[in-house]
Amino acid sequence: MQVKVPISEIHWKILSNISYIGCGLSAFFTALSLVIYVFGRNHKMDYSISIHVSLSGALLLLNTTFLLTEWGATVEPAWVCVFVAALMHYSLLCCFTWMAIEALHLYLLLIKVFNTYFKRYLVKLCWITDDSYFYSLNLVYFTLIFIFNSGILLVVASNICKMKQVFRSTSKLGAEAQGKTSRDSGNFHESCRSGLTVMGLTCLMGTTWGLAFLGSGYINYPILYLFCILNSAQGFFIFLWICLSAKKQRKRHMEDRLTSTPVKTSTISQM
Secondary structure, eight states, X not given: OOOOOOOOHHHHHHHHHHHHHHHHHHHXXXXXXXXXXXXXXXXXXXXXXXXXXXXXXXXXXXXXXXXXXXXXXXXXXXXXXXXXXXXXXXXXXXXXXXXXXXXXXXXXXXXXXXXXXXXXXXXXXXXXXXXXHHHHHHHHHHHHHHHHHHHHHHHHHHHHHHHHHHHHHHTHHHHHHHOHXXXXXXXXXXXXXXXXXXXXXXXXXXXXXXXXXXXXXXXXXXXXXXXXXXXXXXXXXXHHHHHHHHHHHHHXXXXXXXXXXXXXXHHHHHO
């Protein structure tokens, strides 16, 4: 994501260790997400979970190939290094594509209708050996995705703020009856929930990769450390998001089942 810039050896080692640890954790949890999805999916599962898991699969491929880069560079046959580099480049572009699909799906859920379906999401791309084309393709492709995803994120954050205002206005009378302490506590919990939602969507749509623009062309160690920590552990964060989404869906299905049971019982009694 960044054109080659000179980095001191000590910082290079620290950043490499952070990246290896983060990618190792992400690879494990993305693989766990795939296993849970394969053995635990059902026909009532929301389609957004499938998109989350697809992004997890792309991140699993990216993290695995990243962990194999140092080994691939030391192996004697030259084609091994080329294969690992091509697979890593392919998986990186796949991750960017699925991040854009996450933003597109979120837009469709908010603006269009629920459970909008498109076939053949995955875009297959090739590996380019020339450095100038390599960086240009990555940066230009990601720049377009970053602009699109950032726009969607701003729209979603704006809608969350509007819903928060509606929540405050509707609960104002009840909060006044319960007292100021209860009202402040409710506002605090609602603000925390909204903030966590925005942070989760930021990670889900990969806008944290935009930190590369802040350190482009020069060395900015705080940005580099933040970039390595957030993006190498992206798979772990998405795993947590998938678990929370699946938990909410199970709760919603259980509530729907409980509300539909009395209707069925009354119908049988009338027959």
